[in-house]
Amino acid sequence: MTEMTTRTVFLAGYVLVGLALCALALLADRRPSVAATVSELADAATRRRLGRVLVLIVWWWIGFHVLARSA
Numbered sequence: 001m002t003e004m005t006t007r008t009v010f011l012a013g014y015v016l017v018g019l020a021l022c023a024l025a026l027l028a029d030r031r032p033s034v035a036a037t038v039s040e041l042a043d044a045a046t047r048r049r050l051g052r053v054l055v056l057i058v059w060w061w062i063g064f065h066v067l068a069r070s071a
Helices: 006-030 038-045 049-067
Strands: none
Touching: 006 038, 038 049
């Protein structure tokens, strides 16, 4: 059997979080009374300056750790 590296575990975690977010988005579209839509969440998160800064930091962190090539 192959050994699971730390990178594999983290990538699997990101995939699971992404799938959970997709499922939540589908649920919000089908039953709006149960969960907020993605656009409602984005509006709420970026309503204040601190929220916009935090969203920017989270996007940077994701881009740096997931999308950047490792040497």
